[in-house]
Every structure is written in C-alpha cells, then in structure tokens.
C-alpha cells in the first residue's frame with residue numbers, strides 16, 4: 675500500500691534533506707537482499723526521526739525493532755555527544771548486516787545491539803530513557819509501553835510506528851487479526867492515559883508520539 679499519493683510523496687522527498695550515502699546504500703541493499711524491505715522506515719520518516727532526535731538531544735535512546743538498522747542510525751544522529759542508543763531485535767540473522775552500517779555511519783560505539791526477544795531483554799536494561807522508538811511486534815506494543823514507562827524520564831518521549839497499520843485500524847477488525855486489535859487498544863490506552871500528552875501523526879504508516887508529563 676502507498677501511504678501517500680505518489681506525486682505528494684515525491685514532492686515531500688524532493689524538498690526534504692536527501693539520504694546520505696550510508697542511508698541510501700542501506701536502503702538499497704535492504705531492498706535487494708533482505709526479506710520484507712517495506713519494514714524499513716525510509717527517507718522521509720528517517721529524516722523526521724533524526725529531526726525529532728536532534729530536537730530532544732537525548733542521552734539514552736531505546737529502540738525495539740532494529741531490522742537492518744535504518745531507524746537506529748537516524749535516531750542515533752541526534753544523540754548527545756556521549757549518548758548511547760540501545761536497539762533490540764529478535765532476528766539474529768540481521769545483526770551482522772546492521773552492524774556493518776553502524777560502522778559505516780561512524781556510530782558503532784554509540785549503538786549497542788541486543789539480540790533476542792524484547793520481552794526478555796527489556797527487564798534487564800536498567801536505564802533511564804529520554805526517547806523510546808517502538809517498531810517491532812504489534813501484539814506486544816502495550817506490554818512494551820507498560821514495561822518501559824517507569825524507566826522513561828519526566829519529559830521523555832515514546833514513538834510507536836505503524837499505528838495506522840495500512841488503514842486497518844479504521845475498518846472492521848477480523849477477529850483473527852490480533853495485530854490490528856492490539857493497535858486500536860493501544861491508541862485507546864494512550865489517549866486516556868493522563869500521565870502523557872499524545873499526538874497521532876499520519877506520517878507513513880502512522881507515528882504515535884507520547885510525552886511523559
């Protein structure tokens with residue numbers, strides 16, 4: 675599914691900062707070599723993540739769902755000088771591929787990869803986060819929110835990706851479709867949680883941003 679009419683998307687890309695050589699190559703090689711390349715954040719969303727990260731200037735970022743490392747690089751570019759991004763992915767086959775690009779981006783010291791199920795790894799990371807990007811299995815989004823919430827600094831942010839789920843969240847939900855049901859449930863929880871401020875942005879497949887009060 676195209677998220678925007680092609681000419682609108684092209685226009686936005688034309689007038690947004692271009693991918694540098696590392697991101698361009700990572701995007702291209704992911705599309706050539708890796709299964710399900712549509713999962714990669716891509717040019718516009720990637721630049722937006724870098725912009726957010728630069729605005730927040732975080733010391734500690736958590737990412738759930740590394741895939742080939744595109745969004746990790748985009749987010750890590752806004753880190754404070756000595757800041758660190760921890761990223762988790764369950765797929766060990768992607769680790770080497772992503773690591774190569776962290777090195778090419780000169781970020782290998784600032785990006786720490788964890789391989790395994792985020793539900794197992796998160797309780798072991800005793801870190802206070804300034805920014806959390808959640809982009810993995812949708813059925814666990816609410817669990818991730820509950821697990822990391824207390825570790826987020828006051829004024830810190832969480833961004834959830836794919837919250838529009840190709841528009842399925844606005845349609846009647848098939849009882850077998852656990853992912854869409856989980857995303858709608860998450861939206862309701864975030865909207866009624868008075869511990870956070872929230873905005874759902876129709877960017878790409880939907881970004882839900884919350885700020886801890």
Ligand SMILES: C[S@@+](CC[C@H](N)C(=O)[O-])C[C@H]1O[C@@H](n2cnc3c(N)ncnc32)[C@H](O)[C@@H]1O
Nearest residue numbers: 713714715739741744745763764791792810811
């Ligand atoms: C949409 S992709 C992430 C894309 C990446 N953030 C980007 O924008 O380039 C989702 C990733 O989450 C990982 N994943 C799925 N379930 C997971 C789990 N339980 N724990 C950790 N990673 C998981 C998948 O292996 C996949 O690489």
